[in-house]
Amino acid sequence: MMESLALLGHGFSVALTPANLLFVLIGVVLGQVIGLLPGIGPAAGMALLLPITFGMPPESAIIMLAGIMYGGMYGGTLTSVLINVPGEAASVMTAVDGHQLARQGRAGTALSIAAIGSFLAGMAAVVAVVFLTPVLAAFALRFNAPEYFLIAALGITATASIGSSSVVKSLLVATFGLTIALIGTDPLLGTSRLTFGSVDLLEGIDFLPVAIGIFGIAEVLASIENRDEMKPMKTRLRDLWLTSTDWMECRVAILRGGLIGFFVGLMPGAGPTIASLLAYVTEKRYSRHPERFGKGALDGVAAAEAANNSAVHGALIPMLALGIPGSASTAVLLAGLVLQGVRPGPMLMAEQPDLVWGLIASMFIGNIILLVLNLPLAPLFASLLRIRYDYLAPGIVVLSLVGAFGTTLSMFTVGIALMFGVIGYIMIKLDLPRPPLVLALVLAPLMETSLRQSLMLSEGSLSIFFERPLSIVLLVAVIFTLVMPLVRLLLRLTRGSIPAR
Amino acid sequence: VKLANKLDRVTAIVMFVFFTVLLLLSWPLGYWDEFAPSSGFAPIWVAVFGMVLAALLLFERVPDTHVTEAFDRAGLSRVLQAGGGILAFVLLTPFVGMILAGFLLMLGLLLIVLRRPLLASLFTSLISITLVYGIFVAWLNVALPKGFLGF
Numbered sequence: 001m002m003e004s005l006a007l008l009g010h011g012f013s014v015a016l017t018p019a020n021l022l023f024v025l026i027g028v029v030l031g032q033v034i035g036l037l038p039g040i041g042p043a044a045g046m047a048l049l050l051p052i053t054f055g056m057p058p059e060s061a062i063i064m065l066a067g068i069m070y071g072g073m074y075g076g077t078l079t080s081v082l083i084n085v086p087g088e089a090a091s092v093m094t095a096v097d098g099h100q101l102a103r104q105g106r107a108g109t110a111l112s113i114a115a116i117g118s119f120l121a122g123m124a125a126v127v128a129v130v131f132l133t134p135v136l137a138a139f140a141l142r143f144n145a146p147e148y149f150l151i152a153a154l155g156i157t158a159t160a161s162i163g164s165s166s167v168v169k170s171l172l173v174a175t176f177g178l179t180i181a182l183i184g185t186d187p188l189l190g191t192s193r194l195t196f197g198s199v200d201l202l203e204g205i206d207f208l209p210v211a212i213g214i215f216g217i218a219e220v221l222a223s224i225e226n227r228d229e230m231k232p233m234k235t236r237l238r239d240l241w242l243t244s245t246d247w248m249e250c251r252v253a254i255l256r257g258g259l260i261g262f263f264v265g266l267m268p269g270a271g272p273t274i275a276s277l278l279a280y281v282t283e284k285r286y287s288r289h290p291e292r293f294g295k296g297a298l299d300g301v302a303a304a305e306a307a308n309n310s311a312v313h314g315a316l317i318p319m320l321a322l323g324i325p326g327s328a329s330t331a332v333l334l335a336g337l338v339l340q341g342v343r344p345g346p347m348l349m350a351e352q353p354d355l356v357w358g359l360i361a362s363m364f365i366g367n368i369i370l371l372v373l374n375l376p377l378a379p380l381f382a383s384l385l386r387i388r389y390d391y392l393a394p395g396i397v398v399l400s401l402v403g404a405f406g407t408t409l410s411m412f413t414v415g416i417a418l419m420f421g422v423i424g425y426i427m428i429k430l431d432l433p434r435p436p437l438v439l440a441l442v443l444a445p446l447m448e449t450s451l452r453q454s455l456m457l458s459e460g461s462l463s464i465f466f467e468r469p470l471s472i473v474l475l476v477a478v479i480f481t482l483v484m485p486l487v488r489l490l491l492r493l494t495r496g497s498i499p500a501r
Numbered sequence: 502v503k504l505a506n507k508l509d510r511v512t513a514i515v516m517f518v519f520f521t522v523l524l525l526l527s528w529p530l531g532y533w534d535e536f537a538p539s540s541g542f543a544p545i546w547v548a549v550f551g552m553v554l555a556a557l558l559l560f561e562r563v564p565d566t567h568v569t570e571a572f573d574r575a576g577l578s579r580v581l582q583a584g585g586g587i588l589a590f591v592l593l594t595p596f597v598g599m600i601l602a603g604f605l606l607m608l609g610l611l612l613i614v615l616r617r618p619l620l621a622s623l624f625t626s627l628i629s630i631t632l633v634y635g636i637f638v639a640w641l642n643v644a645l646p647k648g649f650l651g652f
Contacts, residue, residue, distance in 0.1 A: 397607075422584065
């Protein structure tokens with residue numbers, strides 16, 4: 001515990017350098033803006049801005065990208081409350097009651113409790129990150145190839161099982177992502193696979209143009225199709241002041257939402273959207289005024305916002321300790337680490353203390369900046385909602401294409417980004433979830449190499465996955481996440497209880 | 502046994518064909534060498550898994566939590582125009598340079614696809630492309646393709 005505090009102190013010495021402070025500020029402001037713009041979420045924003053981190057030191061790059069990730073959670077609230085359109089998916093539950101409060105003339109109160117709830121839950125989650133990440137990383141040093149395969153597989157199956165309305169669709173998309181990752185040179189034998197003789201494909205399809213296309217270009221194409229004009233409601237600085245009744249009503253909701261969010265964030269695949277939904281439902285169950293939910297419950301807003309920010313920070317624990325991303329945003333952050341030449345995994349904390357502890361310390365600073373941005377400066381950010389998205393969309397497209405070119409200095413990569421932009425747009429139209437594709441793409445190399453290494457060690461015997469208690473536990477978890485939804489599907493098919501669309 | 506909705510059926514069939522092709526392409530890579538999995542090991546498993554999932558999707562009937570919006574003609578036309586514009590950007594870049602192609606793409610999207618006023622479109626495109634130039638060329642020193650105008 002004392003060692004963690006000492007390392008955190010070192011982290012502050014990294015995060016408090018003028019350059020890194022500037023990048024925290026840039027990251028959280030960008031996150032706030034990206035979060036409040038409907039149509040582009042934190043994962044997309046991070047993917048679009050990854051190319052501009054090439055020239056930066058790794059600490060600054062990751063601090064900025066993480067700032068976008070948690071800043072997006074704060075920014076999404078403004079759009080949800082003022083125009084009833086969630087800026088990003090995790091703010092959906094905030095829109096339910098937040099906009100009702102705005103219609104009752106209490107937009108400022110809703111924004112204020114959302115900011116305070118996010119701040120308190122975020123800070124508590126970062127404290128948990130400080131103490132839990134080293135413990136998990138030390139434990140993960142016991143992992144061998146079978147455990148790595150199983151935990152990577154769990155990342156994908158849990159995403160499919162928890163984070164989507166259709167498990168089959170999620171797994172199908174993840175399998176498509178695995179296929180994309182298989183293109184290129186075999187990592188163990190060096191033979192070319194599925195390259196069709198193309199020299200450009202020998203090094204495989206990079207994560208970045210896929211993420212830029214799937215999130216950035218696809219979102220813009222979808223927004224060009226549906227051009228909804230936004231009419232934000234007005235909010236004033238003096239409306240942001242909370243009364244003691246408001247605070248008393250929400251303090252337990254913030255605590256409950258923060259705790260739920262943190263534990264949901266730890267689980268692979270669940271993420272902030274599930275966290276805010278679960279926190280909202282739980283709060284409604286335990287609230288003294290459940291009848292207010294859906295009509296303007298301040299505690300509902302507090303719980304949902306505390307949960308989504310807490311979940312985002314909690315999700316960093318498996319990413320930093322194991323090198324396993326649990327959501328699209330942490331997958332992009334992991335890709336950012338790889339692009340900076342940093343090898344993720346349990347050794348990351350020992351090998352890159354400046355980066356890991358600088359990042360953790362920066363999250364304390366970033367949350368404080370975000371609280372300031374979201375309380376006195378909320379009306380200023382709200383005014384950004386008056387800019388028509390039409391004027392931003394073409395700029396996002398060009399930034400995406402130039403960014404994709406910047407990754408390899410090849411027009412082939414721009415073509416890949418464009419192709420995945422079209423694929424992403426079709427996925428939106430077909431209601432196919434996109435995060436499993438990106439997660440599978442990131443996890444595929446670890447999955448394949450650890451599976452093949454395991455089978456080489458066991459000379460082809462699958463018994464290697466049953467030899468150690470740890471691998472048995474992980475195997476059971478993978479099977480559970482696969483089987484349970486399939487059982488539900490079979491039950492649905494046999495009972496015929498779900499009407500076809 | 503009832504089938505899934507139309508869009509899901511199309512997805513299932515397309516993905517089944519895709520994974521069947523993957524299986525056929527992966528087979529020659531070999532499944533197992535003497536002591537270890539061969540290069541085709543992972544692709545073959547991925548293809549088989551994908552085919553099973555595609556077959557399952559054909560019969561899956563999910564709760565209607567997300568209503569898929571139909572393709573409306575005007576919206577689809579805008580998307581196709583935007584897609585065409587991006588394709589033109591890719592084809593034009595080697596000749597006119599990435600900065601000019603980007604400027605033309607933005608202007609085209611604003612004026613033709615999104616029907617914005619001329620002055621506002623010009624101003625927005627100019628500001629945006631200057632920002633892109635500032636970040637990628639001036640700050641990060643990325644060698645973007647240059648055209649006949651020298652930038």
